[in-house]
Amino acid sequence: MMSAHCGALDITMTNRQRVLLQRAYILHQRPYRDSSVLLEIFSEHYGRCALIAKGVKRPRSNLRGLLQPFQPLLLSWISKSELGILTGAEHYQQPALIKPKYLPSAFYLNELILYLLHRDDPHDDLFQCYHGAIAGLRCLSGNADEDLLWQAHLRQFEIVLLQSIGYGLILDHDVHAQSSIAASDYYDYWPERGPVKSLVDNSDFRGVQVSGATLNMLANPLLLREKSGHTDAATRSLFKEAKQLLRTVLDHHLGSRILHSRSLMINAQSSDYAPVKSPQVLNSD
């Protein structure tokens, strides 16, 4: 077998691309004809791609159980046009399962990638971040004290995703005063501009208000991870602000698109169930 990091590429005169053993995840699959599926994948060096996997739904296909979302895979395919043909798949690491209560969060990551990334646009850093986020979700055991750690995985992914698509958050300075962020101050975060120190009269403000401490936490991945180990009310409030900030900014870039996975994200740690009424009444992260 080839090395896991050895994604070989062969371009022939017919402009046919052959990709071998590329690290990738399945984002979504749809049935195609009788026994085939259409796959949306997120690969390490080729970004989001569309592939057709022929015959994988046949009872004797050995890829049947393999092509599942959230499993680190090595995929090989040939692409002549926008739609590639899957030629091989194998596990890259031992298969591990995400606890069902965190599956909506994992779907959320996939939904963000599908909506915000163009096809065939490589995002190597984002792939590493996705790989880390999925591994992090897999390690969660479902205990209530992991609530902030779970949120930290999602926030980190959202920040790197925005950076990857060219809309990275400005987290280190006030865009109006050009001064550094003070932890004790409050800022109005304008999705299209960045943070501006809150004024008393801000009636025309259409963003989200966050503390300097929240911005500092989001600017530093190590601090975000360190804070996720705390359970005090002050830290929870920082994470709540971080969630509102990222949601506002992402909604700004998503436009009218609705993220259906958000409606499934019953607050995983409190396990409070809200009856089936409408997506808006469910607590989501």
Next chain:
Amino acid sequence: MQFSPLINRLIEDLRCLPGVGPKSAQRMAFYLLEHNREAAKRLAGTLLEAAEKIGHCQSCRTLTETALCAVCASPKRDKSKLCVVETPADVNAIEQATDYTGLYFVLMGHLSPLDGIGPKEIGLDLLEQRLRTGLIREVILATNPTVEGEATAHYISEIVKTCGIRPTRIAHGVPVGGELEYIDSGTLSHAFSGRREI
């Protein structure tokens, strides 16, 4: 070769069936026209009647032409058990392979946020109404062992728990008569995480 317009239309219409391409459709059309016109008329009548009359069971949502399907209407079934499945074909598979005597609830799909399929689309409001009748003691979640199936099972289990009912999940593991060496690693990993004491 060009056929008459009506034969062409028949061949084209037969292609709406899964797995039927132009060649198979042509073979079917000529078989019905050359050898079995009576069967063709019967098939046409039955298709028309089925398309018009078959709807969903008011209780379990499976396909039936009556208000209640045969399983829901049967007085012999154990009304304290409810098995939740994804499709009517799953009901058939369980009925043929097991001695389960309880009732069913057919989701007609699974939660799939990336396809825009949420709780309402798979009838979870109706399921919740059924759970609140107080007759059910156990809900067996028999959705497929895919990530969407697992997410659906978990979501339903939360509803079931709030109704004070015991949710159970069908076991996943190695097939009977299989050899560990040839089983895919995902299934084997599932089987190990779900091991039980003997």
